[in-house]
Amino acid sequence: MSEETTAIFLPESQPDLPADRFLDRELSWLDFNKRVLDLAEDESVPLLERINYLSIFASNLDEFFMVRVASLKRRIATGIAVMSASGLSPQEVLSQISERTLELQKRHANLYTQTLGPALAAHGIQIEHWASLSDAEKNGLRDYFISQVFPVLTPLAVDPAHPFPYISGLSLNLAVVLRNPNSKAEHFARVKVPPLLPRYVKVSGSESRFVPLEDVMGQHLTELFPGMEVLQHHTFRVTRNEDLEVDEDEGENLLIQLEKELLRRRFGPPVRLEVAQDIDPQVLSLLQRELDIEPSDVYHLPEPLDLKSMSAFAFLPIPELHYEAHPKTTNRYLESDPDEAADIFASLREREVLVHHPYESFATSVQAFLEQAAADPQVLAIKQTLYRTSGDSPIVDALIDAAEAGKQVLALVEIKARFDEQNNIGWARKLEAAGVHVVYGIVGLKTHCKLSLVIRQEGSNLRRYCHIGTGNYNPKTARFYEDFGLLTSRTNVGEDLTKLFNQLSGHTAAPDYRSLLVSPNGVRDGLTERIRREIANHQAGKSARIRFKMNSLVDEQIIDELYRASMAGVSVEILVRGMCALRPGVPGLSDHIRVHSVLGRYLEHSRIFAFDNAGDPDVFIGSADMMHRNLDRRVEALVKIAQTDQIRQLHEIFDLGMSESVAVWELKANGGWSRETHNVVGEKLLDMQDVLMEKTLARKRLR
Known part of the structure; x- marks a missing residue:
C-alpha cells in the first residue's frame, strides 16, 4: 500500500488564508537532508562523526528517491497527480527536486574528495588510488x-x-x-x-x-x-x-x-x-x-560513487575522532541494588515512570519490563505491537518465552513497515510457531502505535501495567534514537489499552478513550479541539501556548489550525526534525509561530504535544507525526501525561530547543533554514543533546 495518496485537503477551501501559505513537502525534505550535510561540513564536529553524517546523507537520499520521487513519477505517469498544496505542479516539483539534488550531491561528493578524504588521510586512514x-x-x-x-x-x-x-x-x-x-x-x-x-x-x-x-x-x-x-x-x-x-x-x-x-x-x-x-x-x-x-x-x-559505504570508517574505535561518550544510565525510579534486578511492577505501583532514550537505557526500562513480565508467574497475559525491531530481538524472545510459559500473548505485527517487511514476516512466523497469537491489524491501516499491555494477578484483582512510547521496540535503534516512553499502571490508561487492543485484534467498533488520543480521526480531532481551546483561552485573557515536537509537519488542516492560533495571538513553538510545510513569521498569518530543528548525534524522534490550557497543562506523547498518513491512515496513539514533574521535564525539551543559547536551525518565512553555532560575542552555543544528558544525570543525583 503506498504511503501517500493525493492530499485530502485543498488549500483553496480556506479563502481567508493566503494561497501560498504552504511550503512544498518534498522540497522541505531535501532541506532536512541539507541540514544533515551541514553537520558533515561542520568543522567543530569530530571527524568520524562527520563521516557518519556523510553516509547518512547518502542513505537518506537513496530512500527519498526509492519512495518519494518514485511515487511522484508514478502519479505523473498514471495521470493521478494533482497540484500540491504549495501551488507547484507535480512536474515543477520534480524539476526542482532534480535541480536541488544535483547541487546537494555535488556538494556532498566534493566535501568528501576535497575535505573529509584528506582529513582521514591526515589521521592515517588512507583511501588510495591504484x-x-x-x-x-x-x-x-x-x-x-x-x-x-x-x-x-x-x-x-x-x-x-x-x-x-x-x-x-x-x-x-x-x-x-x-x-x-x-x-x-x-x-x-x-x-x-x-x-x-x-x-x-x-x-x-x-x-x-x-x-x-x-x-x-x-x-x-x-x-x-x-x-x-x-x-x-x-x-x-x-x-x-x-x-x-x-x-x-x-x-x-x-x-x-x-x-x-x-x-x-x-x-x-x-x-x-x-x-x-x-x-x-x-x-x-x-x-x-x-x-x-x-x-x-x-x-x-x-x-x-555511493558514499553511503563510508559508514565502514565511521565507527572505527578512535575516541578522539568521535563525540565524547555519554554515560549509560538507568532511570532513577527503576534502579535496583547491584545484586538483584529491579522490581519494575513494584516501582509502577508507586508512581508512573517517564523514560527518555537514549539518555536512559532501553534495556533496563522497556526491555526489562517485558522480560520481567515474561518470567513472572503472576503475569497472565501480554499484548504487544511490533512495528520495527532488531534482528536478534530480546523483545521477540521475551514474547516467545511468555507464550511457552503458558501466558496468553498477543503480538500485533505490522508487516507493511517500509523496508522491514521481510524481517517482520520472519518474526510473525517465528512468533506463531511459538504459540503467540499474531494479528496484522485493521485492513487499510498501518498499525504504527507503540504499545505494551501486561495483565498481572495481584491477590483477588487483576492489575494492568502499560508502556506507551514514541519509538519502536528496537534495542539497537534505541541507542541512538531520541524517544520517550511512559511506564504506568494508571487505571484509565490500562482500560484504554485494553479497548484498543481488542479493536485491533477483534475488529470491534472504535471505543471512547479517557487517556488516549487514537487515530485515525482521534488524534486529528483531539489536537484540533485543543488548539481551538488555546485560542479561546487567549481571547478570555487566560494562559495560552502551544508547543509541538515531531518528525514532520505537513498536514494542511493542522497547519491551518496553528495559523489561526497565531492570528489570534497564541504563541506557537514547534520543534521539527524533518519536513515542515508551515511558513513561520509571515506578517498577519504566523507572526507568533517559531519553528526550530535539532539534529545531532541522536536522531530526534519523540513526539510531544503540549497545551497551556489556562494553567492546567494538557500534554501528550506518542507515535503520531502531523502527516496525512499518521492522522488518517494509521493507528496511532498519544497518551496524556499526568504527573507534574514529567510535564515539567517535557517542557524542558522546548525550553532548550527554543533557547538562544542552543545551536539549532531556524525556519524562515521564505522556507530557508538558518543556523547559528556561536553567539554575538563568539562563544560556541550549547549542544542540546549534551545538555539533556547533563540534566538526566542531575535528576538522578537529586533523587
Whole structure:
C-alpha cells in the first residue's frame, strides 16, 4: 500500500488564508537532508562523526528517491497527480527536486574528495588510488582479487545473443567497453561490484590503507574477459522504485500477497542514474536508452560513487575522532541494588515512570519490563505491537518465552513497515510457531502505535501495567534514537489499552478513550479541539501556548489550525526534525509561530504535544507525526501525561530547543533554514543533546 495518496485537503477551501501559505513537502525534505550535510561540513564536529553524517546523507537520499520521487513519477505517469498544496505542479516539483539534488550531491561528493578524504588521510586512514600503490602492493591486491573476488564475479556481455542485463537497485556496477582483436567489433559488458564483499580492501601489510573494490576490479578486467581488449570502464549506480502497492481488499492472505510484492519490488522502474563524472558519452547514451531514464534523472558525480559505504570508517574505535561518550544510565525510579534486578511492577505501583532514550537505557526500562513480565508467574497475559525491531530481538524472545510459559500473548505485527517487511514476516512466523497469537491489524491501516499491555494477578484483582512510547521496540535503534516512553499502571490508561487492543485484534467498533488520543480521526480531532481551546483561552485573557515536537509537519488542516492560533495571538513553538510545510513569521498569518530543528548525534524522534490550557497543562506523547498518513491512515496513539514533574521535564525539551543559547536551525518565512553555532560575542552555543544528558544525570543525583 503506498504511503501517500493525493492530499485530502485543498488549500483553496480556506479563502481567508493566503494561497501560498504552504511550503512544498518534498522540497522541505531535501532541506532536512541539507541540514544533515551541514553537520558533515561542520568543522567543530569530530571527524568520524562527520563521516557518519556523510553516509547518512547518502542513505537518506537513496530512500527519498526509492519512495518519494518514485511515487511522484508514478502519479505523473498514471495521470493521478494533482497540484500540491504549495501551488507547484507535480512536474515543477520534480524539476526542482532534480535541480536541488544535483547541487546537494555535488556538494556532498566534493566535501568528501576535497575535505573529509584528506582529513582521514591526515589521521592515517588512507583511501588510495591504484596508481599510487607500489608494485608489491599491486601484486598483493592481485592475489586478493584472484582468490577472493574473481570467483564471485559474473561478467554479463551485451550482444544479439545476450540482452541488456537487469541492474539491481542501489548496486554499484562497472560499465565495460571491450573490443574483439580479430573482428575489431566493440561490445558492452556490465560487472556488478559484489555487495557482500568489503567495499574497501586493505592494502597488503597495512591496517589503515585501503583501495575501493571497484578500483581493484577495474585493474583486472582482462581476467574476466580473456582474449578481449578492455578499452574503458566506468562506475554507475541505479536507484529503482521500491515502494509497495498492496491491495488489502483482495481475498489473498495479506502475508502471502506482501511476499509476492516484495519479489516484484526488485524490478521497479529506475528513477535515478548516478554515473562517474568522466563517463564516455556513448556508454552513458547506452545506459540511458536501456534503462529508459531521462537526462534529468542522470547525476554526474566524482568517484567514488555511493558514499553511503563510508559508514565502514565511521565507527572505527578512535575516541578522539568521535563525540565524547555519554554515560549509560538507568532511570532513577527503576534502579535496583547491584545484586538483584529491579522490581519494575513494584516501582509502577508507586508512581508512573517517564523514560527518555537514549539518555536512559532501553534495556533496563522497556526491555526489562517485558522480560520481567515474561518470567513472572503472576503475569497472565501480554499484548504487544511490533512495528520495527532488531534482528536478534530480546523483545521477540521475551514474547516467545511468555507464550511457552503458558501466558496468553498477543503480538500485533505490522508487516507493511517500509523496508522491514521481510524481517517482520520472519518474526510473525517465528512468533506463531511459538504459540503467540499474531494479528496484522485493521485492513487499510498501518498499525504504527507503540504499545505494551501486561495483565498481572495481584491477590483477588487483576492489575494492568502499560508502556506507551514514541519509538519502536528496537534495542539497537534505541541507542541512538531520541524517544520517550511512559511506564504506568494508571487505571484509565490500562482500560484504554485494553479497548484498543481488542479493536485491533477483534475488529470491534472504535471505543471512547479517557487517556488516549487514537487515530485515525482521534488524534486529528483531539489536537484540533485543543488548539481551538488555546485560542479561546487567549481571547478570555487566560494562559495560552502551544508547543509541538515531531518528525514532520505537513498536514494542511493542522497547519491551518496553528495559523489561526497565531492570528489570534497564541504563541506557537514547534520543534521539527524533518519536513515542515508551515511558513513561520509571515506578517498577519504566523507572526507568533517559531519553528526550530535539532539534529545531532541522536536522531530526534519523540513526539510531544503540549497545551497551556489556562494553567492546567494538557500534554501528550506518542507515535503520531502531523502527516496525512499518521492522522488518517494509521493507528496511532498519544497518551496524556499526568504527573507534574514529567510535564515539567517535557517542557524542558522546548525550553532548550527554543533557547538562544542552543545551536539549532531556524525556519524562515521564505522556507530557508538558518543556523547559528556561536553567539554575538563568539562563544560556541550549547549542544542540546549534551545538555539533556547533563540534566538526566542531575535528576538522578537529586533523587
